[in-house]
Amino acid sequence: QVQLKESGGGLVQPGGSLTLSCRASGFIFTSYHLNWYRRAPGKEREFVARARYERGMKEFMPEYADSVKGRFIISRDNRREVVTLQMNHLKSDDTAVYYCNAEGSMYTNARGLSHWGQGVQVTVSS
Numbered sequence: 001q002v003q004l005k006e007s008g009g010g011l012v013q014p015g016g017s018l019t020l021s022c023r024a025s026g027f028i029f030t031s032y033h034l035n036w037y038r039r040a041p042g043k044e045r046e047f048v049a050r051a052r053y054e055r056g057m058k059e060f061m062p063e064y065a066d067s068v069k070g071r072f073i074i075s076r077d078n079r080r081e082v083v084t085l086q087m088n089h090l091k092s093d094d095t096a097v098y099y100c101n102a103e104g105s106m107y108t109n110a111r112g113l114s115h116w117g118q119g120v121q122v123t124v125s126s
Contacts, residue, residue: 002026006022006100006120010123014124020084024102031109034101035051048068053105054107062075073085095123099119
């Protein structure tokens, strides 16, 4: 059974930090790029960060939306099958439900597949 389980959300003051985690199970972790998306109240879901990985790579390649570049750090642990999002210098605009997503690599049998977590709330407020 495919599962992506997010944790680590909550309430934080502006300027604070929070780390989200997403634990995967039920699929071949290394056949997927791992992404974080978010949906703020009244807005469309938007891309936040990606940990791109292809088999044979020594390290993954991070990618970020301009709005979080320099503040957020994505990491993935292929052995533990976990992806994390460290969020620093948080702003009220970062308030959203954050979703973990596994996107199948086009070079594997997972091409075209996409799995989503249930989402976790992050609220930045004083």
